[in-house]
Each structure stands twice: as C-alpha cells, then as structure tokens.
Amino acid sequence: MSLANDILDNITGYSKAMYSTWFYYKSARLLFDAGEGVASSLENFIFGAERIFISHGHHDHIGGLPGIIRARSSARGDKQKPLTIYYPEDDALVQVLRDYVDKVSGRLEYELTWSAAKPGDEIELRGGDRRSFVRAFATPHSRRATSIGYKLMEHRRRLKPEYEGTDKDEIAQMVREHGREAVTDEYDHSLLVYGGDSMPLPLDEVRGCEVLMHDSTFLAEEERGNETHAAMEDVMRLAAEADVKMLLLIHISSRYAKGQTVKAARKLAEKYGMAQRTALILYRNIFLLSQRGANNTGAEK
Numbered sequence: 001m002s003l004a005n006d007i008l009d010n011i012t013g014y015s016k017a018m019y020s021t022w023f024y025y026k027s028a029r030l031l032f033d034a035g036e037g038v039a040s041s042l043e044n045f046i047f048g049a050e051r052i053f054i055s056h057g058h059h060d061h062i063g064g065l066p067g068i069i070r071a072r073s074s075a076r077g078d079k080q081k082p083l084t085i086y087y088p089e090d091d092a093l094v095q096v097l098r099d100y101v102d103k104v105s106g107r108l109e110y111e112l113t114w115s116a117a118k119p120g121d122e123i124e125l126r127g128g129d130r131r132s133f134v135r136a137f138a139t140p141h142s143r144r145a146t147s148i149g150y151k152l153m154e155h156r157r158r159l160k161p162e163y164e165g166t167d168k169d170e171i172a173q174m175v176r177e178h179g180r181e182a183v184t185d186e187y188d189h190s191l192l193v194y195g196g197d198s199m200p201l202p203l204d205e206v207r208g209c210e211v212l213m214h215d216s217t218f219l220a221e222e223e224r225g226n227e228t229h230a231a232m233e234d235v236m237r238l239a240a241e242a243d244v245k246m247l248l249l250i251h252i253s254s255r256y257a258k259g260q261t262v263k264a265a266r267k268l269a270e271k272y273g274m275a276q277r278t279a280l281i282l283y284r285n286i287f288l289l290s291q292r293g294a295n296n297t298g299a300e301k
C-alpha cells in the first residue's frame with residue numbers, strides 16, 4: 001500500500017460545509033478542527049487525541065470543543081492525559097469559546113493547554129532521527145482573522161542525486177568512511193496538509209505532499225459568492241500542478257446530492273489527470289474516485 005493510501009486509511013472524520021468539520025488522524029494522534037459531533041462520534045477514541053489544531057474560529061470548526069474538553073475529564077478513559085489546543089492567535093471567536101469553556105467546564109482532571117499559533121510556527125511531535133512536526137501556514141479564508149492550515153512534516157534523508165545508481169556496497173563504504181552526511185541530503189517531507197476552509201492554498205505549501213485535504217465547498221466557480229471558499233476545479237488544478245499523491249476534497253456543500261458531487265469530481269479529475277488520486281469526504285465517508293460500484297454512484301444525498 002502506498003504511503004498516501006496508508007495515511008488516508010488512518011483518517012476518520014466528518015465534513016459538511018457550514019455544519020461541521022473535524023478529522024482525526026490516528027497515526028499521529030492529531031485532531032484537525034473540532035466541529036459539532038466530534039466527541040459523540042469518536043467516543044472513547046477522544047482520549048487518543050493529544051493535540052487539536054484549530055484552523056479558525058467559525059462555528060462549524062470549533063463547535064465540538066466544549067464536548068471534547070468535558071468528555072476527556074468524565075468519560076471512560078485516561079482522564080489524566082494532557083490535551084493541547086492550537087489555534088490562530090488573533091482569532092477573537094476562538095477566544096470567546098475559550099472563555100465560555102473556562103466558565104462552564106469546572107475542574108478538569110487533566111492539564112488543558114491553549115497554545116496560540118501563527119504562520120511559520122513549528123510544533124514538535126517526535127524528536128530524533130525521524131523527527132516529525134506540524135508547521136502552521138496562513139490560508140486565504142476569513143478577512144477578520146488569520147486562518148491557519150497545518151502541515152504534518154517528517155524530517156528525512158535521501159541519497160544525493162549524484163550517487164543515484166551507485167552500487168549499494170560502495171555507498172555503505174562511503175558512509176563508513178565519511179559519515180552519512182557525505183552521501184545524503186536532508187529534507188522535510190509533507191505527509192498531510194490540512195487547509196481548513198480556504199480559497200486555493202498557496203502552491204508552495206502543498207507541493208509534493210502525500211495527502212492534501214482541501215476545501216471544495218462549491219462544485220463550480222460561478223456558484224461562489226465571495227472569495228472565501230474554493231471551487232472544485234480550483235482545487236483539482238492546484239493538486240495536479242503541485243503533484244500531490246492524494247487529494248481529499250472536504251467541506252463540500254450539502255446543496256449538492258451525492259451523485260452530482262461524484263459526477264462533477266470524476267469529470268474534473270479526468271481533465272486534470274487526478275482520477276486515480278482523488279477522494280471525497282461525503283459527510284462521514286471517504287469515497288475514492290477510483291472505486292467503482294453501484295452503491296458508490298447512487299443519488300443518495
């Protein structure tokens with residue numbers, strides 16, 4: 001199984017524009033956004049999440065926070081496990097919710113940390129050789145506050161291009177004599193990019209990533225009123241140009257029936273050569289475009 005598919009396999013969540021969006025990435029114990037219903041859907045798995053990354057303070061992305069915060073202190077599970085919530089530092093709406101939570105949650109069994117984030121911040125997840133971290137970046141969405149996307153990155157080494165095709169034993173010999181720095185370069189690889197709500201994300205932030213989770217509120221550009229959400233074609237074009245391994249379309253408007261959404265996505269994916277590497281989030285289900293089957297193309301809403 002490819003790395004992109006493996007990542008996709010470890011994502012559970014829900015997304016419907018205007019109502020609720022949240023995604024739990026099990027492998028790294030991260031929750032991206034926390035729309036309503038997240039605690040009741042995840043139930044005990046809510047104890048798995050160690051960090052929550054909030055993209056912005058619109059209700060459909062933060063409405064589930066009070067439930068998570070409370071459930072972590074009273075449901076069955078490790079009630080002492082600390083939880084950190086990262087959020088855009090200048091977002092007044094998150095602040096309002098935080099004040100509310102502080103007033104109503106009473107004493108919590110665990111340590112809850114609110115950590116203000118800004119574009120460029122890096123949050124360490126794991127040190128050492130396979131260092132991994134989350135990098136925050138600015139996204140084009142709300143005009144009132146900075147909205148933030150998050151990239152899960154892994155620090156890696158790869159063979160210097162001049163040694164490609166060189167015999168394995170010869171490489172091993174060079175490593176023994178001169179150290180691995182002599183034959184390898186360091187680089188940061190993007191495993192998962194979560195954009196929250198946004199117009200098309202900057203190309204440089206998404207280039208070459210394994211999985212891109214991108215707002216695709218509208219099926220067609222002309223249905224968009226103002227410049228706050230992406231349309232499907234914008235996203236397909238971006239993903240193709242950025243050579244992402246897997247595109248996951250999220251935040252699709254409920255004005256469209258499932259059949260209509262899938263049909264539009266197939267057409268655009270064909271046009272941009274993305275048919276084998278696009279998936280849609282339809283409420284709580286991940287639907288791969290490459291999958292064919294009667295129950296996947298029905299008109300069920």
Ligand SMILES: [Zn+2]
Binds near residue numbers: 251
């Ligand atoms: Zn939203």
Ligand SMILES: [Zn+2]
Binds near residue numbers: 141
């Ligand atoms: Zn929004």
